[in-house]
Amino acid sequence: MDDVVKAVTKNLNLSKNQPLKKSLLSAFRKTIILGDIPAGTRINEQQVAVALNVSRTPVRYALDQLASEALVRRTPGNSTIVIGVTLKDAYEIFDIRKELDTLATRKAMVRMTSADFETLRSLLEQTERELNQSPDTTVVSYFTDFNQFIYNHCEMPHLVRTIYKLQTYLVYFRDISIMSVERRELALQEHWRIYNAMVNQDEVQISLVIREHLGQSLQFILKEMRALNIE
Secondary structure (H helix, E strand, C coil): CCHHHHHHHHCCCCCCCCCHHHHHHHHHHHHHHCCCCCCCCEEEHHHHHHHHCCCHHHHHHHHHHHHHCCCEEECCCCEEEECCCCHHHHHHHHHHHHHHHHHHHHHHHHHCCHHHHHHHHHHHHHHHHHCCCCCHHHHHHHHHHHHHHHHHHCCCHHHHHHHHHCHHHHHHHHHHHHCCHHHHHHHHHHHHHHHHHHHCCCHHHHHHHHHHHHHHHHHHHHHHHHHCCCC
């Protein structure tokens, strides 16, 4: 089996109740972002369809979407060239997140009620209890829920839409970072510090902690990307 198909198949989850084209898109996206298909690799639409025993339509859909996300470049004929994610992309994305997450957290801080703060605290306590007991995917979802809670309460829809445009990259950067037990424990401590700064209405501390938190995540991700020979 072609190396591209092997890599995509490893990340292809057909158990979800979604169209095949969406499953293929998710699998291709994850495979490319994690560097399992190196930059410069050519993907032949027809060959992939035959190897996976599917029509070319869902494969074409996936590759067209990836082209719109600048993860691949379509060329004349059936060929597509992988662009992938570079270290420069990681630096840029995390610089953007530092600014947007700081702003979202400051806005959410002043708009959250006492009940909201209690809910957020309960989420952190649940994460703490289950950090080393629940399946990795469950724990990762708790970290996502923390960020999502803040986005939901900042009341800045344009900011949130901008963040969601980066989700293509962020969801897999998150998986790289939080799947490490050591990094996971540190990230939880950092989330507690963000929470406490919000409770204390301390904008300066919020900015400092979020920048440190995302800076630590970035360094871990860069290390993992370099281990995969991503430049």
